[in-house]
Amino acid sequence: AAGEEAEELTVTVPVVRLRYGEVAEASTVALLPVCRAEEGEEGIAAAPGRCRAEGELGVMAAERGWARWVVLPGWGPVVAAGNGVAVEFVDGRVLPWRGSGGWEEAVLVVADRGRREVGAEDGYYLVGGEEEGRGKGLGVERGGKLMGKGVKEALGTVVLVVKPPREEEDDMLRDEDWD
């Protein structure tokens, strides 16, 4: 049964660790508004959409003011997100994968607020925390679990998880690390 489950849980979200000094492997950067997980649904609603580069100087224009931002390399999933936001979790262990290795650390979860429908069992979604006893804090849940509870809409689809840079490079998250 454990084997079957492991097979079923395909990793659908890329997890990347920033390298020191890396701002991109691509030729562009993305500027995303940042919410703290504690800010909850209100924070997600208040944060403006991802900044769009304007003009030849590449000035980034948001629909409204915001004070916390993160500059990420122009990775595909980030650039493709229509209405991206980055959520700052101070401890990656609250996320639904096993806390092996370097997960006792801060992580940024990038979600697309333009894709709220819970449509994939093996997708990961940004949700409010009321029912999970997290207070109003934000969390991440697997699509299958939400579907099992009849939840059809989340705050957004998780498109990327970013881990902070480290002295020793480690690999991408392995399948077995997901819960």
Next chain:
Amino acid sequence: AAGEEAEELTVTVPVVRLRYGEVAEASTVALLPVCRAEEGEEGIAAAPGRCRAEGELGVMAAERGWARWVVLPGWGPVVAAGNGVAVEFVDGRVLPWRGSGGWEEAVLVVADRGRREVGAEDGYYLVGGEEEGRGKGLGVERGGKLMGKGVKEALGTVVLVVKPPREEEDDMLRDEDWD
């Protein structure tokens, strides 16, 4: 006389042209609030200070919300500016240097609001435009000119001028281009 004057006008402000993809290759980046020149002194006063990177994820935190930003490579003069702001001029010809070559283009002037004293004849300063007939729009003046008028304080010291990327690389501004 022309020769003497040219010798006197040492270029004290670095002028750089961004290369395509350069921001992404930089090992550090700076996030600066952007004002349009038309926003004048009010815009300069309203724009928050440069964002500071917080924590291991490098989230950029500003003292208050703002909607227009620019991501620049972590160039020395930008990083050293205690209270940096970028001013967007839609036409570089309004700036006090000769309009040769590629200056009929947008430029970003990075100024340090923490250095308001007009202290160097050959420095360049960000000023309001009332007396120059620019309406309330911002401008850049040479220190010597301001001193000649008895102006002791400006809105900030210009630390860098950024030109947009171009297909054909051109060189740094030559001394003769300054007026």
